[in-house]
Amino acid sequence: MGPRLRTAPRKQPTQARATATVEVILQATARLLGKDGYDHLSTNKVAAAAGVSVGSLYQYFPSKEALVAALAERHRERVMGLVLERIAAHVDSPPEVAIREIVRGIIEAHGRDRALHRVLSEQIPRIGKLKTLIEDIEVHAAGAVRAWLERRPHGVRVKDPAVAAFIVSHAVEAAVHAGVLGDAAIDPAVLEDEVVDLVLRYLVK
Amino acid sequence: MGPRLRTAPRKQPTQARATATVEVILQATARLLGKDGYDHLSTNKVAAAAGVSVGSLYQYFPSKEALVAALAERHRERVMGLVLERIAAHVDSPPEVAIREIVRGIIEAHGRDRALHRVLSEQIPRIGKLKTLIEDIEVHAAGAVRAWLERRPHGVRVKDPAVAAFIVSHAVEAAVHAGVLGDAAIDPAVLEDEVVDLVLRYLVK
DNA sequence: ATCGAATGTGAGCGTACGCTCGCATCCACG
DNA sequence: CGTGGATGCGAGCGTACGCTCACATTCGAT
Secondary structure (H helix, E strand, O other): OOOOOOOOOOOOOOOHHHHHHHHHHHHHHHHHHHHHOOOOOOHHHHHHHHOOOHHHHHHHOOOHHHHHHHHHHHHHHHHHHHHHHHHHHOOOOOHHHHHHHHHHHHHHHHHOOHHHHHHHHHHHHHOHHHHHHHHHHHHHHHHHHHHHHHHOOOOOOOOOHHHHHHHHHHHHHHHHHHHHHOOOOOOHHHHHHHHHHHHHHHHOO | OOOOOOOOOOOOOOOHHHHHHHHHHHHHHHHHHHHHOOOOOOHHHHHHHHOOOHHHHHHHOOOHHHHHHHHHHHHHHHHHHHHHHHHHHOOOOOHHHHHHHHHHHHHHHHHOOHHHHHHHHHHOOOOHHHHHHHHHHHHHHHHHHHHHHHHOOOOOOOOOHHHHHHHHHHHHHHHHHHHHHOOOOOOHHHHHHHHHHHHHHHHOO
16 A cells, blocks of 8 residues: 545535544543543644544644634534524514523523533633624624614614614623623523513513 | 753742842733733743743743633732622612712722733633633622621621622623623713612612 | 455654753842 | 862753654535
8 A cells, every 4th residue: 555645624514424523523522621631632632532643633634723613613602593483483573582582592502511611711712813702703793783672663762773782792692691600600591581671670661 | 060950840039130040020910911822822932921030931831721810819919809899888878879989999990900800801721721711700790699688687788798799890890891801891980870870779779 | 256446454753842950140238 | 288078060860741644433415
């Protein structure tokens, strides 16, 4: 067998075997990330923990950063999907209902994969490429809220929809995030009521 | 001269010279942190950038984490001092005034040392010592708001002061942080009006 | 059954890092 | 001005890391 040329470091898995490898690598990444943090993560450790050789890892992920990026991207798709879906489902609901449902959706989204979500939000901000990923989420979210505000002037008392959307999306995200993931977690039902109240009073009443 | 015993790695500078060394080290840390990020920071690089030897650095900071912790702690004292002062100054002001002044204080606090504040919040790994430092801020802030709420039932329509304080403190911090430090910064005056409105409607009206 | 491509392996090279230690230099104080 | 503690220095040791490469194994198609 002749020598192999490996000019393209990142491949897409095509066989089932490879997909499984990628999967087990990502799971090990999540585990180690939660246990030791991003700093103490290393490609060698991940490979060992995944029961895979470093070489295999490097076939799919060119760097430690890429490893975490893939994990984050995947999680983002799930969470954002859930929330945007919820928003779309309530474009025509009355504000009280829509806001409650959307807030509930956000709380649920934070509830899924709590450990992973926590780790990612704690460890991610420091990574270059991932920063744009987060900004993407924020911009998307604010955009959706803004569109929602502009579609329904009925009872909505907002001056500048862009600003209000900005404020609300950041405020809600932070409150829910801290309430669900924080050390002093709040009962989800109470959290929901309070956040809905916060938003409703600001936007509508 | 006999050998030196260095059992205690961290010293307090007593002479003026040493204080200057510590200062220049911290400044270099801030500079490199902003340029390269926490991951690519190293004690050797910091020492070189500070025009100081590694040995000197290790006399005062036992690790890279301690370096950043000192920087963060110092910044925290300034910011928290400003905000708590503002809260204390308005324990007896009417809610409309108190809330506005406090919010303005928080906005101002974020405005001072924008670059440093930004870098710290983005680059600090929320693990180990640094994590507790951040939680400290959150708990302190929520505690102050809670105390304020409990002192003044006049017109305050809040059920559970602890929960309300939690929600408000996180919501305000996030909105202000994003508004002041974010890429799409908002005019501080507008930001102030909107955040005050958000809080006032939730807590009082 | 055969064969080329896809996938998996792991020893190991080069490098950068964390940190120490023996020593030089400086400063405060008698 | 002499002395001892405080401060500053920087070569260099041990280590862990990132990543490669030559090779083994498995898969899928024929």
